[in-house]
Amino acid sequence: MKRLPQITLMLLAVFAAFTSCKKDEDFKGIESTEFRINYPDGFSSSARFEGEVTLKDRNSGTIYTTEAKDGIATFTYIMQGVYDLSVSKTLTAAQFKELAPGLGDDLKNEVVLSGLSLSVNLLTDEDAAKTHEVTLNWAVKGSLVISKIYSNGTKTTAGKTFLNDRYWEIFNNSSETVYLDGLCLAYLWGNTNTAAVTNPFYEQYKDAVFVNTAARFPGSGSEHPLAPGESVVVAQSAANFVTEERPMDIDLTGADFETYYADSDMSQDNTAVPNMEIVYKAIAGARVFGMATMSVILFRATDAEIASMEKLPEPGSSSSNVFLKIPNGIIIDAVQQYKAEDANPVMHAELDASAAVLGREVPVIAERKVAYTATDGRKVLQDTNNSGADFVVSTSVDGTPAFLVPRQYDKPVLNK
Incomplete structure (x- = not known):
């Protein structure tokens, strides 16, 4: 390679430095700001976090x-x-034990660290000069995860919204058979449609979430096994919703369970599909399972345990509705979904660091990504307690409902 004269190299260096300074002077944003990421209590005092951190502009x-x-x-x-x-x-369990001696002595599963800091002002140089701090939470990964959520409904050919075609899918992400008996699928209280509405339960309770409606798998403990890498489909109603008026809809007659409301004229009962047990309704007159918040959790509870849990009214509300308080510690999986990009959260980062944003286009589905395929061919889904990263939100690009198909994990969009 031909060498450049030394004077030429010097001139190029001076020019680069000049243009860099000029570029910096022209930049009108935040040149640099720092966040200190703290480990939770119980971690070694000498441990320092290293890993990816994400900032998202709320606007x-x-x-x-x-x-x-x-x-x-x-x-x-x-x-x-x-x-x-x-x-x-x-x-991994070994990494956790090394970072937090004494906390994970009997631990075998992976652990997820997560943290969230909302509405951080980075508007001025004074804001940027502060060292903002975030303390992480930790949670043991569970066997069962919510893998698909279709809850936003569709439109008829006349442009009317139709919401009776919802379904939820639960996936066994472990290498052992898990029994579904007694497992509850619940919709949370809260407004995730607009940033204009705050969620006072979230502000007042750091260690719990509040349930609007809950449905439980029937069984005495060993009646409904779910094998490794398999999933179960819960339909709001196990019916075929594809009609001439709704060509973009879905056939849910093949669902494994449905959330039938016997006291509702909107709920359909497919006698060939077992019904979930409706174990809690905050709104007595609710006509179908699933409310506007769209955020869901999994937990286990008996009738006696549900009866003993606190039921509280929404802070500041005059409504007579009371919501079921579920401690974070018994929650197996939690997924936040928002319609609005900047909506306010309904659960803390210990459960879910950020939400899957659906937007307002319909129909749309949130589906969990595939992390890897095990040597036995079993799919293992991504579970980092961060729905914004773990889920793909998609809608049809070809005018067909094929993208709504349950139990499908081979889609290219899920395996990137």
Whole structure:
């Protein structure tokens, strides 16, 4: 290779430095800001977090990512705005024991670390100069995960909204058979349609969520096994909803269970499909399972346990409706879904670091990504306690309902 004269190299270096300074001077955003990522209580005092950290602009939806080093995440050259910061990292049992001696002595499953800081102002140089802090939570990964949620409904050819065609899918993400008997699928209280509405339960309770409706799998303990890598489909109504007026709809007659409301004229009963047990309704006159919040959880509870749980009215509301308080500690899986990009959360980062955003286009489905395929061919789904990262939200691109098909995990969009 021909060498450039030394004077030429010097001139190029000076020019590069000049243009870099000029570029920095022209930049009107935040040149640099830091976030300190703290481990939870019980972790070694010498441990420092390293891993990916994400900033999301609440207004534009712009996402910035960086790698935290020695417990500090530094973001450079970002636009001024109000941001949500999220952190999610999976540890093996061995890694967790090393970082938190004494906490995980009997642990065998993976552990998810997650953290969330909402509405961080990065509008001025003074804001940027602060070292913002986020303390992580940790949770043991469970066997069962919510893998598909179709809850946004569809439109008729006349443009009317139709919401009776919802379904939820639960996947055994472990290598052992799990029994569904006694497992509850529940919809949470809260408004996730607009940022204009706050969620006072979220503000007042850090260690619990509040349930609007809950449905439980029947059985005495060993009647409904779910094999490794298999899933179960719960339909709001196990009917065929594809009609001339709704060509984009879905046939749910093949569902495994349905959430039939015997006291509702909107709920359909397919006698060939077992019914879930409706174990809680905050709104006595609710006509179908599933409410507007669209965020769902899994937990186990008997009738006696549900009867003993607190039921509280929404803070500041004059309504007589009371909501079931579920402690974070008994929740097996939790998924937040929002319609609005900047909606306010209904659960804390210990359960879910960020939400899968559906938007308002219908029909649309949220589906969990595939993390890898095991040597025996079993799909293992992504579970980092961060729905914004774990789920793909998609709608039809060819005018057919094929993208709504349950039990399908070979889609290219899920296996990237």
